[in-house]
Amino acid sequence: LGIGFHEVQKVLRHMEQELDRRGHLDVLFFAGMPELVRHLAERFPLYVVTSNDTRTVEAFLEADGLTGVFREVLGADKGVSKVDKLRAVAARHPEARPIFIGDTRGDMAEGRAAEVVTIGVTWGYHPRERLERAQPHYVVDTVEALEALIAELSLA
Secondary structure, eight states: OOOOHHHHHHHHHHHHHHHHHHOOTTOOOOTTHHHHHHHHHTTSOOEEEOSSOHHHHHHHHHHTTOTTTSSEEEOGGGOSOHHHHHHHHHHHOTTSOOEEEESSHHHHHHHHHTTOEEEEETTSSSOHHHHHHTOOSEEESSHHHHHHHHHHHHHO
């Protein structure tokens, strides 16, 4: 959008301060997700690739008892391009089949651009129809369907 990295960093710092001031830990995981994340972390290296600030996401994870479950949180303060971050994660694990799970059309487009398997979840920010416009590899409607799909993909 023509916004430079330093301007993005300033906005992120302001957002982080506002979230700290207002309290940002009242956001909850969707039912079943913390358990699924813990289960997946036993078998796979997990990362958070996000446009949010790393520290904010880490505080959110800590509040839900998910500290140490993810190898790393790659927030906007660690780079604005999810494509670059996804490629970097994939390069760390050349033997793995990288999967990017997201809830926006942008997530799906960025995952495809990074050449990773994309799974859109319909219980997040964008509805199924909008996710599908970005042509993800898969779209799921429940946490149970997500778990089953990941199990199927890991066997392929």
